[in-house]
Amino acid sequence: xxxxxxxxxxxxxxxxxxxxxxxxxxxxxxxxxxxxxxxxxxxxxxxxxxxxxxxxxxxxxxxxxxxxxxxxxxxxxxxxxxxxxxxxxxxxxxxxxxxxxxxxxxxxxxxxxxxxxxxxxxxxxxxxxxxxxxxxxxxxxxxxxxxxxxxxxxxxxxxxxxxxxxxxxxxxxxxxxxxxxxxxxxxxxxxxxxxxxxxxxxxxxxxxxxxxxxxxxxxxxxxxxxxxxxxxxxxxxxxxxxxxxxxxxxxxxxxxxxxxxxxxxxxxxxxxxxxxxxxxxx
Amino acid sequence: xxxxxxxxxxxxxxxxxxxxxxxxxxxxxxxxxxxxxxxxxxxxxxxxxxxxxxxxxxxxxxxxxxxxxxxxxxxxxxxxxxxxxxxxxxxxxxxxxxxxxxxxxxxxxxxxxxxxxxxxxxxxxxxxxxxxxxxxxxxxxxxxxxxxxxxxxxxxxxxxxxxxxxxxxxxxxxxxxxxxxxxxxxxxxxxxxxxxxxxxxxxxxxxxxxxxxxxxxxxxxxxxxxxxxxxxxxxxxxxxxxxxxxxxxxxxxxxxxxxxxxxxxxxxxxxxxxxxxxxxxx
Amino acid sequence: xxxxxxxxxxxxxxxxxxxxxxxxxxxxxxxxxxxxxxxxxxxxxxxxxxxxxxxxxxxxxxxxxxxxxxxxxxxxxxxxxxxxxxxxxxxxxxxxxxxxxxxxxxxxxxxxxxxxxxxxxxxxxxxxxxxxxxxxxxxxxxxxxxxxxxxxxxxxxxxxxxxxxxxxxxxxxxxxxxxxxxxxxxxxxxxxxxxxxxxxxxxxxxxxxxxxxxxxxxxxxxxxxxxxxxxxxxxxxxxxxxxxxxxxxxxxxxxxxxxxxxxxxxxxxxxxxxxxxxxxxx
Numbered sequence: 001x002x003x004x005x006x007x008x009x010x011x012x013x014x015x016x017x018x019x020x021x022x023x024x025x026x027x028x029x030x031x032x033x034x035x036x037x038x039x040x041x042x043x044x045x046x047x048x049x050x051x052x053x054x055x056x057x058x059x060x061x062x063x064x065x066x067x068x069x070x071x072x073x074x075x076x077x078x079x080x081x082x083x084x085x086x087x088x089x090x091x092x093x094x095x096x097x098x099x100x101x102x103x104x105x106x107x108x109x110x111x112x113x114x115x116x117x118x119x120x121x122x123x124x125x126x127x128x129x130x131x132x133x134x135x136x137x138x139x140x141x142x143x144x145x146x147x148x149x150x151x152x153x154x155x156x157x158x159x160x161x162x163x164x165x166x167x168x169x170x171x172x173x174x175x176x177x178x179x180x181x182x183x184x185x186x187x188x189x190x191x192x193x194x195x196x197x198x199x200x201x202x203x204x205x206x207x208x209x210x211x212x213x214x215x216x217x218x219x220x221x222x223x224x225x226x227x228x229x230x231x232x233x234x235x236x237x238x239x240x241x242x243x244x245x246x247x248x249x250x251x252x253x254x255x256x257x258x259x260x261x262x263x264x265x266x267x268x269x270x271x272x273x274x275x276x277x278x279x280x281x282x
Numbered sequence: 283x284x285x286x287x288x289x290x291x292x293x294x295x296x297x298x299x300x301x302x303x304x305x306x307x308x309x310x311x312x313x314x315x316x317x318x319x320x321x322x323x324x325x326x327x328x329x330x331x332x333x334x335x336x337x338x339x340x341x342x343x344x345x346x347x348x349x350x351x352x353x354x355x356x357x358x359x360x361x362x363x364x365x366x367x368x369x370x371x372x373x374x375x376x377x378x379x380x381x382x383x384x385x386x387x388x389x390x391x392x393x394x395x396x397x398x399x400x401x402x403x404x405x406x407x408x409x410x411x412x413x414x415x416x417x418x419x420x421x422x423x424x425x426x427x428x429x430x431x432x433x434x435x436x437x438x439x440x441x442x443x444x445x446x447x448x449x450x451x452x453x454x455x456x457x458x459x460x461x462x463x464x465x466x467x468x469x470x471x472x473x474x475x476x477x478x479x480x481x482x483x484x485x486x487x488x489x490x491x492x493x494x495x496x497x498x499x500x501x502x503x504x505x506x507x508x509x510x511x512x513x514x515x516x517x518x519x520x521x522x523x524x525x526x527x528x529x530x531x532x533x534x535x536x537x538x539x540x541x542x543x544x545x546x547x548x549x550x551x552x553x554x555x556x557x558x559x560x561x562x563x564x
Numbered sequence: 565x566x567x568x569x570x571x572x573x574x575x576x577x578x579x580x581x582x583x584x585x586x587x588x589x590x591x592x593x594x595x596x597x598x599x600x601x602x603x604x605x606x607x608x609x610x611x612x613x614x615x616x617x618x619x620x621x622x623x624x625x626x627x628x629x630x631x632x633x634x635x636x637x638x639x640x641x642x643x644x645x646x647x648x649x650x651x652x653x654x655x656x657x658x659x660x661x662x663x664x665x666x667x668x669x670x671x672x673x674x675x676x677x678x679x680x681x682x683x684x685x686x687x688x689x690x691x692x693x694x695x696x697x698x699x700x701x702x703x704x705x706x707x708x709x710x711x712x713x714x715x716x717x718x719x720x721x722x723x724x725x726x727x728x729x730x731x732x733x734x735x736x737x738x739x740x741x742x743x744x745x746x747x748x749x750x751x752x753x754x755x756x757x758x759x760x761x762x763x764x765x766x767x768x769x770x771x772x773x774x775x776x777x778x779x780x781x782x783x784x785x786x787x788x789x790x791x792x793x794x795x796x797x798x799x800x801x802x803x804x805x806x807x808x809x810x811x812x813x814x815x816x817x818x819x820x821x822x823x824x825x826x827x828x829x830x831x832x833x834x835x836x837x838x839x840x841x842x843x844x845x846x
Contacts, residue, residue, distance in 0.1 A: 020422045027309040027591040028598050028610050034310055034483035039532050044483065045380065045422030046310050049353040052386035059383060059422060071613040071637070073353070098609065101623060104616035140584045140609030140623060199826065201598035201608065242529060247806060250603050251822030258533030262481065302704045309591040316592050316765035321814050326765065327662065327704030328592050331635040334668035341665060341704060355635070524811060540815030544763065 003188065004273040007227045008266045010214055015041035019061035019216025023209065024048050024078050026068025026097065029202030032254065033064070033209040039262040040231065042213035048074050053081035061216035062119075063090055066205055067108055068097035068141065075108055082116040091119035091215040091224075095208040098141040099123065100130035113168065119221045122173040122208045122228075125157060132164045154178060158187060162280045173225045175207060181229055183222040184280060190226070191274040192233025194240040197257075199250045206257070207232040226275070234272045235260040285470065286555040289509045290548045292496055297323035301343035301498025305491065306330050306360050308350025308379065311484030314536065315346070315491040321543040322513065324495035330356050335363040343498035344401075345372055348487055349390055350379035350423065357390055364398040373401035373497040373506075377490040380423040381405065382412035395450065401503045404455040404490045404510075407439060414446045436460060440469060444562045455507045457489060463511055465504040466562060472508070473556040474515025476522040479539075481532045488539070489514040508557070516554045517542040567752065568837040571791040572830045574778055579605035583625035583780025587773065588612050588642050590632025590661065593766030596818065597628070597773040603825040604795065606777035612638050617645035625780035626683075627654055630769055631672055632661035632705065639672055646680040655683035655779040655788075659772040662705040663687065664694035677732065683785045686737040686772050686792075689721060696728045718742060722751060726844045737789045739771060745793055747786040748844060754790070755838040756797025758804040761821075763814045770821070771796040790839070798836045799824040 021037050023030070023046045030046060037044035047056040050073070057063050063085045065078050085092050094116075096109035109131055112118070121131065158180055165172040166184035174180045179190040197203045211228030215221065239256030243249070260268075303319050305312070305328045312328060319326035329338040332355070339345050345367045347360045367374050376398075378391035391413055394400070403413065440462055447454045448466035456462045461472040479485045493510030497503065521538030525531070542550075585601050587594070587610045594610060601608035611620040614637070621627050627649045629642045649656050658680075660673035673695055676682070685695065722744055729736040730748035738744045743754040761767045775792030779785065803820030807813070824832075 022422070026610070028594050030310050031313060031483065031595060035532060035536070038481045038483055043422055045383070046308070046351055047380070047384070048351060049386065051354070052384040055384035055386070056422070069610055069612065072615065098611070101609070102611070102616040102619035104613065104619070140586070140607055140620070199602045201595065201602055238529065247802065247820065247823045247827055249823030249826030250599060251819035251826070254599070254822075255533035255537055255819055256529065258536075259529045259531030262531030262533070263529055304704070312592050313595060313765065317814060317818070320763045320765060325704055327665070328590070328633055329662070329666070330633065331668065333636065334666040337666035337668070338704070520811065537815035537819055538811065540818075541811045541813030544813030544815070545811055 003226065003275045003277055004269050006223055007230055007273065008269050010217055010219060010223055010227050011264065013217040013219065014213055017217055018043050019213065020045055020059055021062050021064060021212045021216050022047065022057045022060035022081065023064040024074060024081055025064060025066035025205065028068055029205040032202045033205050035258050036206045036261055037209050037213050039258050040210055040213045042216050048077045050077050050080060053077045054084040057081045057085050057090060058088060060090060061218060062212050063092045064209055064212035065092060065112060066095040066097060066208060067105060068205060070105065070108055078112060079115055082112065086117050091221060092116060093120040093122060093208055093212050093215060094118050095205060096121065096123050096127045096131055099127040101140055106130055118170045119215055120171040120173060120211055120225045122175060122211055122225065124204065125174055125176055128164065128172060128174050129160065132160055162187060171221045171225045173211065173229055175204060175229060179229045179233065181222065181225045182280060186222060187278050187280050188226050189276045190229050190233055192230055192272065193236045196240050196253060197236040200254050203232065203236065230273050230275060231261060231264055234268060285508065285557045285559055286551050288505055289512055289555065290551050292499055292501060292505055292509050293546065295499040295501065296495055299499055300325055301495065302327060302341055303344050303346060303494045303498050304329065304339045304342035304363065305346040306335065306356060306363060307346060307348035307487065310350055311487040314484045315487055317540050318488045318543055319491050319495050321540050322492055322495045324498050330359045332359050332362060335359045336366040339363045339367050339372060340370060342372060343500060344494050345374045346491055346494035347374060347394060348377040348379060348490060349387060350487060352387065352390055360394060361397055364394065368399050373503060374398060375402040375404060375490055375494045375497060376400050377487060378403065378405050378409045378413055381409040383422055388412055400452045401497055402453040402455060402493055402507045404457060404493055404507065406486065407456055407458055410446065410454060410456050411442065414442055444469060453503045453507045455493065455511055457486060457511060461511045461515065463504065463507045464562060468504060469560050469562050470508050471558045472511050472515055474512055474554065475518045478522050478535060479518040482536050485514065485518065512555050512557060513543060513546060516550060567790065567839045567841055568833050570787055571794055571837065572833050574781055574783060574787055574791050575828065577781040577783065578777055581781055582607055583777065584609055584623055585626050585628060585773065585776045585780050586611065586621045586624035586645065587628045588617065588638060588645055589628060589630035589769065592632055593769040596766045597769050599822050600770045600825055601773050601777050603822050604774055604777045606780050612641045614641050614644060617641045618648040621645045621649050621654060622652060624654060625782060626776050627656045628773055628776035629656060629676060630659040630661060630772060631669060632769060634669065634672055642676060643679055646676065650681050655785060656680060657684040657686060657772055657776045657779060658682050659769060660685065660687050660691045660695055663691040665704055670694055682734045683779055684735040684737060684775055684789045686739060686775055686789065688768065689738055689740055692728065692736060692738050693724065696724055726751060735785045735789045737775065737793055739768060739793060743793045743797065745786065745789045746844060750786060751842050751844050752790050753840045754793050754797055756794055756836065757800045760804050760817060761800040764818050767796065767800065794837050794839060795825060795828060798832060
């Protein structure tokens with residue numbers, strides 16, 4: 001309940017401040033990322049040319065770097081934008097899409113981690129394991145591993161997240177059936193969402209854009225990550241419940257997710273948020 | 283009423299001629315631009331490589347240049363396509379997305395204006411002010427200024443539009459709460475639309491693609507600009523009215539806008555069009 | 565009926581194996597391609613940088629090459645990914661979007677055909693004629709020719725498809741009002757679909773991604789092509805029937821197509837599939 005109230009507070013701040021969220025992201029889900037950023041109450045801008053990224057990020061309240069369709073040109077822009085963001089204390093979230101699938105993705109994600117100070121990293125378990133340095137099983141950009149309900153696996157994933165967060169002083173968000181969000185001191189698990197969400201491309205990217213939007217309020221990185229994850233989970237589960245008839249499917253689900261985020265409010269968050277908070281072991 | 287009838291006439295011509303509209307546009311809203319071009323009755327083609335843009339534009343009835351996610355490679359292609367379009371008297375519409383936000387966008391938009399003969403420029407007030415040479419307040423790609431109901435501001439914006447249109451011999455369309463469209467001799471204000479449209483990415487880009495589609499009928503640039511702006515406004519307000527229940531939001535709104543444009547007809551335009559026409563002061 | 569049963573079998577295999585389908589595709593319809601690949605039960609990955617395409621395709625079960633917004637950088641990546649796919653016996657489908665519209669598209673499509681071993685080519689009649697070597701009428705990326713109900717034209721298109729398939733030892737799929745699919749020995753005509761589908765961008769690309777998904781099951785290239793074409797046609801016609809009220813249009817149609825594909829099953833295919841099978845003349 002306490003966590004839900006904090007999320008509501010941050011949501012209201014986003015709606016009030018309407019922060020500009022600069023995205024360097026992929027061309028697959030970019031439209032959905034822009035629309036979900038608008039729906040939550042922030043303002044997206046997509047710009048990736050080296051001639052303008054440092055200017056653009058200077059106007060922004062947060063920076064989203066998503067490597068979903070990275071290439072040599074945009075990787076340079078990501079680094080340039082990130083460095084400028086660091087100079088101006090603009091928080092950065094990285095979405096290491098497909099890290100582990102190819103050496104180029106893994107190396108680029110690591111390079112971004114090494115050269116930039118990152119506020120939040122959000123990925124699936126495979127991607128986070130890869131960045132942490134464990135050889136992970138990946139399948140393209142989808143995790144082929146998940147945090148199952150097995151208590152052991154969940155505990156292992158939590159430990160990994162906490163250790164990683166401490167080591168690089170960054171909030172780590174691992175999303176899956178159960179989501180883990182931690183800054184190394186406090187750890188949240190979230191049980192919102194529905195498995196059908198994995199059948200819509202970009203639910204991970206959209207979650208990252210939501211976290212980017214919350215980061216733009218410039219209050220608390222851990223709370224921003226939690227807020228994005230909970231918002232996305234609630235949107236997915238309500239959108240799923242609203243699918244009607246024989247032909248409700250993933251087309252309608254995506255539309256519904258944007259609709260729910262646009263209408264997200266105190267009542268929905270208080271009623272729906274399934275958040276567990278714990279202190280991390282030292 | 284007179285203006286509405288002309289729009290209906292032009293809409294019918296578009297549906298009859300099915301003009302090919304070559305787009306060099308951004309990767310954020312490109313899918314919506316293609317779909318709205320099809321929905322109004324034209325035919326979109328997106329091609330941006332320097333090896334083919336002059337060939338492609340030669341087949342087209344109009345050219346849309348949108349700098350939403352410009353880069354060095356595509357800017358060269360925009361100029362090449364534009365020059366070929368000028369040689370062949372194919373009308374060009376420019377959407378100077380984010381002009382004023384970064385020097386690169388401002389300079390590119392001005393370069394396009396300087397090197398090409400443009401039929402129509404459509405932008406928000408910040409973008410048009412920037413191109414006109416007034417330092418404007420911008421926030422990423424969204425206007426942070428708008429034409430409010432204040433009579434003074436509206437008059438100032440009209441004067442600017444008229445003067446700009448005369449100076450560069452181009453139709454200027456400023457879209458916002460009240461839209462202004464002028465060729466420097468006749469000025470239209472349009473009060474269709476709904477403020478929720480600003481919460482869907484690409485409503486500006488889609489309006490530009492609609493104008494591009496109407497330009498493809500090759501009748502009258504001013505009427506094409508007016509037709510695009512009125513069509514988009516009507517689509518937004520009907521789509522808003524059709525949102526149903528607790529979770530109608532911006533996901534459904536975008537789908538609805540395309541649906542309305544697909545069904546746009548004489549009856550709807552006559553009933554909905556809120557257009558005021560005036561002669562420009564010399 | 566026999567063909568429908570085989571399609572159902574292949575659909576079940578796709579859902580069971582969840583094959584990874586590597587796409588090098590255009591930025592206009594890429595999101596819809598990813599979502600339809602997920603909806604049918606496969607897993608899409610989009611990657612186009614030369615630094616990673618050979619690694620990525622090595623993980624994949626099939627490769628989709630779509631030249632809708634080709635450029636020099638991505639064409640090199642298409643060739644590199646394709647060559648690696650050939651080495652690993654990973655089936656390739658090519659969608660020669662706009663072949664015939666510009667020399668660059670025609671030459672690129674032919675270069676892909678020459679340098680790679682292709683499992684399936686899917687295009688409209690103009691595109692396939694262009695690749696076959698007949699001067700075709702094209703209009704941007706839309707076919708300006710179609711297989712009409714005229715028996716003569718249909719027979720000509722069939723002969724062309726059979727001869728082309730034999731010559732290059734590749735399954736040829738020509739989609740239009742009537743679809744033709746052949747490997748040069750067996751020929752299928754399919755009469756599913758609805759003409760409104762041509763008013764949504766990317767129905768061709770989505771069909772290609774469906775074929776790519778079926779190819780990922782690694783059973784039978786001809787059956788994969790047939791399955792993709794029939795699935796897309798059924799999706800379009802059901803989505804059209806489900807459009808409701810005054811403002812059902814092409815926005816809703818696209819959402820509906822994804823919904824239907826997500827729910828595609830034995831019952832629907834058996835009830836809807838309109839397939840005719842014939843042996844090819846020698």
